[in-house]
Amino acid sequence: MDFSTISDIVRLTWLAGAACFVIGLMRMNSPATARNGNLLSAGGMAVAIAATAILLFARPTVDGGVNGTGWAIIVVGILVGGGAGLYTARTVKMTAMPQLVSLFNAAGGGAAALIAIDDYLGLKAAPDPQINVATVLDIVIGSITFTGSLIAAGKLQGLIAGKPIMIPAGRIVTVALAVITVLGAVFLWAGNLSVPVMLLILAAALVFGVTMVLPIGGADMPVVISLLNSFTGTAVAMAGFVLGNDVLIIAGALVGASGAILTKLMADAMNRSVMNIMIGGFGGGEGTQTAAGGAGGTVRAIGADDVAIQLAYAQHVIVVPGYGLAVAQAQHAVRELAELLEERGVDVKYAIHPVAGRMPGHMNVLLAEANVPYPQLKEMDDINPEFERCDVALVVGANDVTNPAARRPGSPVSGMPILDVDKAHSIVVIKRSMGRGYAGIDNELYTNPKTGMLFADAKDGLAALTAAVKAL
Amino acid sequence: MDFSTISDIVRLTWLAGAACFVIGLMRMNSPATARNGNLLSAGGMAVAIAATAILLFARPTVDGGVNGTGWAIIVVGILVGGGAGLYTARTVKMTAMPQLVSLFNAAGGGAAALIAIDDYLGLKAAPDPQINVATVLDIVIGSITFTGSLIAAGKLQGLIAGKPIMIPAGRIVTVALAVITVLGAVFLWAGNLSVPVMLLILAAALVFGVTMVLPIGGADMPVVISLLNSFTGTAVAMAGFVLGNDVLIIAGALVGASGAILTKLMADAMNRSVMNIMIGGFGGGEGTQTAAGGAGGTVRAIGADDVAIQLAYAQHVIVVPGYGLAVAQAQHAVRELAELLEERGVDVKYAIHPVAGRMPGHMNVLLAEANVPYPQLKEMDDINPEFERCDVALVVGANDVTNPAARRPGSPVSGMPILDVDKAHSIVVIKRSMGRGYAGIDNELYTNPKTGMLFADAKDGLAALTAAVKAL
Amino acid sequence: MSPELLSALTVFVLAILVGFAVISKVPATLHTPLMSGANSIHGIVLVGSMFIAIEANDLPSQLLSLVAVAFATMNVVGGYVVTDRMLQMFRKKPVAPKATEQAEG
Amino acid sequence: MSPELLSALTVFVLAILVGFAVISKVPATLHTPLMSGANSIHGIVLVGSMFIAIEANDLPSQLLSLVAVAFATMNVVGGYVVTDRMLQMFRKKPVAPKATEQAEG
Numbered sequence A, B: 001m002d003f004s005t006i007s008d009i010v011r012l013t014w015l016a017g018a019a020c021f022v023i024g025l026m027r028m029n030s031p032a033t034a035r036n037g038n039l040l041s042a043g044g045m046a047v048a049i050a051a052t053a054i055l056l057f058a059r060p061t062v063d064g065g066v067n068g069t070g071w072a073i074i075v076v077g078i079l080v081g082g083g084a085g086l087y088t089a090r091t092v093k094m095t096a097m098p099q100l101v102s103l104f105n106a107a108g109g110g111a112a113a114l115i116a117i118d119d120y121l122g123l124k125a126a127p128d129p130q131i132n133v134a135t136v137l138d139i140v141i142g143s144i145t146f147t148g149s150l151i152a153a154g155k156l157q158g159l160i161a162g163k164p165i166m167i168p169a170g171r172i173v174t175v176a177l178a179v180i181t182v183l184g185a186v187f188l189w190a191g192n193l194s195v196p197v198m199l200l201i202l203a204a205a206l207v208f209g210v211t212m213v214l215p216i217g218g219a220d221m222p223v224v225i226s227l228l229n230s231f232t233g234t235a236v237a238m239a240g241f242v243l244g245n246d247v248l249i250i251a252g253a254l255v256g257a258s259g260a261i262l263t264k265l266m267a268d269a270m271n272r273s274v275m276n277i278m279i280g281g282f283g284g285g286e287g288t289q290t291a292a293g294g295a296g297g298t299v300r301a302i303g304a305d306d307v308a309i310q311l312a313y314a315q316h317v318i319v320v321p322g323y324g325l326a327v328a329q330a331q332h333a334v335r336e337l338a339e340l341l342e343e344r345g346v347d348v349k350y351a352i353h354p355v356a357g358r359m360p361g362h363m364n365v366l367l368a369e370a371n372v373p374y375p376q377l378k379e380m381d382d383i384n385p386e387f388e389r390c391d392v393a394l395v396v397g398a399n400d401v402t403n404p405a406a407r408r409p410g411s412p413v414s415g416m417p418i419l420d421v422d423k424a425h426s427i428v429v430i431k432r433s434m435g436r437g438y439a440g441i442d443n444e445l446y447t448n449p450k451t452g453m454l455f456a457d458a459k460d461g462l463a464a465l466t467a468a469v470k471a472l
Numbered sequence C, D: 001m002s003p004e005l006l007s008a009l010t011v012f013v014l015a016i017l018v019g020f021a022v023i024s025k026v027p028a029t030l031h032t033p034l035m036s037g038a039n040s041i042h043g044i045v046l047v048g049s050m051f052i053a054i055e056a057n058d059l060p061s062q063l064l065s066l067v068a069v070a071f072a073t074m075n076v077v078g079g080y081v082v083t084d085r086m087l088q089m090f091r092k093k094p095v096a097p098k099a100t101e102q103a104e105g
């Protein structure tokens, strides 16, 4: 086969790979086909990469031989990167997945930036304006994504404080960096070939990624990661323009656009706007629990033994898990309690709010990991009508998602759909204090006469309940 | 501005037009934005056509002058075609719209085929294989669409009998035509330049369009039109390959694919498979009403005066309109009766089944045309829970969409969601006889002890009811 | 394969993917307007018809292209107008129906 | 504008449209896996990294491209594996939970 035929076939294969990405993403829109969709996408990727290897191998070289160093770089790079990716992805705990996704995103953005940097360093004369535009955009966006995603991962992992970090004169620094980047880019676009200016832009963009993400609260990180993911897609599409490669353009633009939509959906689900998050509004999240001391209304504290009796002689119990359960790693403790109750003939269900916790699907992941039977997990819309028939609603470390204030306008959570916990015959809340949740406001559920507060760490409180039920 | 700049701008404008088509279609997925989406799409079209005119005008001609004849053809063609399109689209009755859409579809398919025919006649030597493939496909698909859509329009308009027409040895003729087309196409693809063979294919494809659609029942025409619409899209994309024009390729492929999905959705909504329809299974529709005479169970006939008393002293009445109401053009009669009842303090609602009638949205269109207030029209899922609280369900010319047999497996309507008419306290059915509906099966609703049958044409029966209520 | 054909093929495949993705779960009431809206879009064949018209040099070509232009324009203009008419029924109706009813009936 | 650029631009715009159309109303539970799935797809940058690696002739280029290949592969491999792990939770669980519960508890 001559090279031009091979090249044609490779290009068509790339196109087929890109089609797999699209169809895979479509299938990932619904739980039943999601896993299959991801596999299809992976298959498309494998085929596209294999085709690339064949193309590079078949390509006539200057001296007619095989470029040993080049292949060595590729093989070593793939082994090292693939090994690292595989190992971390396999061993990471379920709860640490978002930060890992962010790390992988950083890697992708970094690779895209490196392509443009390498291309720029190899330039002998100023390139066509269009290519120049793409190169500079790739460097800038790729670098911002690289450092931004690293910071986001660090925040989620707890390596960097989750609460908003205010850099002294932070806004001014950020704006200054943005101005430097834009001016440098315009200078290069004007047709000037200058490696120092390129390096200046590179440095400014790298620092900008840091100053952009640092002031944002840890709880908002999933949205930030999704946004940076969309950025990486755009950077990869730019790399495609630099190299004149369609498959990079297609896959990059696909991720850029779908990532943008996804970012908006995620922000909507937690009742925030993307703008609001990026500017760093509220969202201190885990930093605010020491606020207030129970403003307005009296609070009834209750002991583990009392709660145990209520639970053991109830017919229907609904467990409402929240962020506090995740922090306390109390998923196994709650399953044990539920199993004990079920043995005694109590009907136990879990009410899963879509944004309970700090990442979408947080509660599903946690409880699935603890082997809670899937049929017991109920989505918000399915379980809400059942609260009025339930004897005890056991709220474990959930706050905002149960706050009846969401039904009225004028509060930060207004409009967010909530679990109708206040409709239950009796309510028990396990949390450590009267501390506030993510939205930083008081919860009038706690002053409801039907509510008893069991002040404890989620894991300890549940263990105490289990012991008390066993002792009955 | 030099020509190459103009050409670049025109190409970018085409791309923008294509983007408008896509975004317009997206917006047409939801009732609130649908109209706006259609306008956006029309705007994209206007821009794309204007850009084309500019490109053709700016293009250097052989002799440097303006091609008078060419422009005359364009202007006359646009005036004639535009005038005809505008006039028919403006004056057609709401109920005749599907056949008009089919006519427009025929026109589009015809135009696509003509482009390829013209191209082929102008050939001096066999073209590149790829172009050749596209040309032949364009001729074949465009021609099938052209005659097929004309037949479909004729059936819906009643010019051609709606019931399946069986051509003697029809299947054999159809298969023979298909074989001729395929053999001719392969001959041309093999690199032979032959106008007679092209004309043979053309003729075979034109006749094939007729024999394909004739045996299909009139009631299935909406699905057939949607399928032919998707065909036209494909033909237009092929024309794009022939002319090397991206905007034709994009818009054509877009319609080809989205039309295919839509065809499937439409067939699903009426519980049929596209395959089943094309092969021409049941679907006699309007031809079958003389069947059966009330197999199994006794039927209670009831007079207009009795029904009038029931209706006038009811609190809640739900009207269930069906195909029979459409045929009898009884939409105004039903609105009059409903208004009369409302004046007497009866609460009247209309239960709209998604596939009541013979085209999707048939009942909405009809009743909207008769000025029934929009809030009184209830979708199936909203109204179904209300049947058990309603005093009288008045079924007017509806049959299949009320048949409780759909809840059990083993009947042709099994699995189709139905209106829960049998839950009403009392049921009145207006139809002419015990005749069957589209699916050709008996309806056990009619032998339900709660049901009274008012045997009459829908319009006459409703008029009689109105008179009887007034006389009370 | 020529680079033009390759890029045309890429565009074709992408447009098909857009077409598949763009239609999601639509209420049945919208099926007919959506079909009609898609039907108008393939009126873009008018662009191609204009090209062959301007290049037509002999009588057969001129006749063919005249018919093509007329057909395509009919598809475009009629298609959009009829779709718009269908979609008018989704306008919010004035809500106080009683008053008008009494006036009419 | 070169024809290549024009066709690259066409492809870019179409791919953006596909991206917009492809994400419809998704349950919140799927947001994270979907993000992770999209994240894996931009690992396609590995293809570009392989190109610069094979063309790298001086040390800086070779180092840059080595890092690029390693990063991109990490993105691809890790991305798909972690997404698959997330999606495992949508497997249908065996329905008879009582038995296993009693065995454990």
Ligand SMILES: NC(=O)c1ccc[n+]([C@@H]2O[C@H](COP(=O)([O-])OP(=O)(O)OC[C@H]3O[C@@H](n4cnc5c(N)ncnc54)[C@H](OP(=O)(O)O)[C@@H]3O)[C@@H](O)[C@H]2O)c1
Binding pocket: A219, A220, A221, A222, A269, A270, A271, A289, A321, A322, A323, A324, A325, A327, A328, A354, A355, A356, A357, A358, A359, A360, A361, A362, A396, A397, A398, A399, A400, A401, A402, A430, A431, A432, A433, A434, A435, A436, A437, A438, A439, A456, A457, A458, A459
């Ligand atoms: N799911 C997502 O995708 C996502 C992403 C970002 C933001 N959010 C937001 O996060 C919130 C989620 O609501 P939520 O009800 O799950 O959580 P929440 O409103 O943030 O409340 C969590 C509560 O858990 C308690 N808590 C903390 N540590 C605990 C421990 N070790 N043991 C027991 N309790 C503990 C805290 O009170 P004490 O300090 O008194 O114990 C706190 O009030 C929403 O506002 C949502 O919009 C969600």
Ligand SMILES: NC(=O)c1ccc[n+]([C@@H]2O[C@H](COP(=O)([O-])OP(=O)(O)OC[C@H]3O[C@@H](n4cnc5c(N)ncnc54)[C@H](OP(=O)(O)O)[C@@H]3O)[C@@H](O)[C@H]2O)c1
Binding pocket: B219, B220, B221, B222, B269, B270, B271, B289, B321, B322, B323, B324, B325, B327, B328, B354, B355, B356, B357, B358, B359, B360, B361, B362, B396, B397, B398, B399, B400, B401, B402, B430, B431, B432, B433, B434, B435, B436, B437, B438, B439, B456, B457, B458, B459
């Ligand atoms: N909406 C769509 O998109 C679409 C498209 C194709 C097919 N379909 C199919 O069509 C059916 C629609 O159900 P449907 O309940 O509306 O209709 P149907 O099941 O077809 O029944 C219509 C009934 O109306 C009666 N009728 C006919 N002319 C009449 C007149 N002048 N006055 C009074 N009654 C008259 C007939 O009985 P008599 O002869 O005894 O009067 C017949 O039983 C479904 O099976 C559906 O799948 C729908």
